[in-house]
Amino acid sequence: MKKHGSERNRGIEPTKNRIMDAAQMLFAKKGFDATRVQEIADIAEVNKAMIYYYFKDKDALLYAVVERIIKGIKDAIPRYLEEEDNTIDGLETFLDFYIEYLAQNSSFVRLMAWEILSGKHIQSLAMDYFMPMFFLMREKIAKGVDSGQIRPVSPEHTIFSIVGMNVFYTIALPLIQILLGGDPLSAEMLSKRKEEVKAFVMKGLLPFEDRRRI
Amino acid sequence: MKKHGSERNRGIEPTKNRIMDAAQMLFAKKGFDATRVQEIADIAEVNKAMIYYYFKDKDALLYAVVERIIKGIKDAIPRYLEEEDNTIDGLETFLDFYIEYLAQNSSFVRLMAWEILSGKHIQSLAMDYFMPMFFLMREKIAKGVDSGQIRPVSPEHTIFSIVGMNVFYTIALPLIQILLGGDPLSAEMLSKRKEEVKAFVMKGLLPFEDRRRI
């Protein structure tokens, strides 16, 4: 059953993965600068030196975590954007999926938020991660505008608005919890959120004409 | 002309203010944890010990900066929410003002974002700052819903969406700059943003019925 190398591991997971998991969790929670290498080691149940055995330095560990996230996400989101169905139906499906996805993966949404704020690696992040998704979404919306299914909006600004309203909900979770007085990620809350966002976005993007003709 | 004590200041601004200005700028740019006390001192052109002469510690300096921001903002935003005019017109006016305001004060929008992400002082921040604004906005929207000027949305989620889409634009500036290929805070870009957001929000919130009756 053992895969490679030695296996006197603490648990099931290989050491390197445990380190990356712990790092991702802490980077997401407290940010890179506030995270101590020793903390990562403690949570991963690993000697601190092991981190430097597998990674050049703390920065390299961050890169590895981010890269792993990007690799994992590159399949997920685009699937719902590349489908060639009706733009409007596709948009609603996408929103359902997107909100669920952000909620389920709030850990790396937060990590991305830290990264965007710090701006330290924004160039490579934009190239590797944001741009591909951005272009896909832009084309999708532009197609909807051309076909008249969506009113003549700016695709770029529409993307910023949709992404912004959803990402904010994930990032500001602790604040929203206080304001709402309940877990914003609970099943009911989240389905309420989906309904509200879908209605808001759809009505915000549909052309007048289509509505009048009903 | 001298007010009190000695006045061998470096420039016009009192030392304490220079420290707070430098701190605010750096906290906003790099975050609290990545900001070195020495950097603050350098930019404020002050001996590092002066920071501890005026503030108990680095944390106290952060609190002081945040408090100053909140004090300054508490007059600004609510003015546009407390006016008792028509909800719909008020909403458009508010969006114009709000987007301009965030753009003009991106420094402490970013600082607030760092704070929200870290979540360390979220409780007091929510009480002192977010809750009052949140309640004002909620009542405003609820009133619009009751009067039928706004379709039956959840005021809470509507607020999160509107705040989110606008805050995101400010926070993600470096990223948006890359994606858009131009300064997102330039006059043209910003006025374009305002138009797009206003149209999106208004159409997203107006009831069907009103539109059909036209």
Place this chain on the structure above:
DNA sequence: ATATACTAACTAAACGGTTGGTTAATTATG
């Protein structure tokens, strides 16, 4: 007026704990 006492503002230097990173030796594995 002049000397004296006092105070706020300011500085250079260092302290002491923390942190990212290293090393050399040890243990397990194939």
Place this chain on the structure above:
DNA sequence: CATAATTAACCAACCGTTTAGTTAGTATAT
């Protein structure tokens, strides 16, 4: 045995914070 994995101990640099002392202006006493 050779290689990979793991560990305890260590280190230098850094960073927030303190300290001990200086400067200059102001009030007070003589």
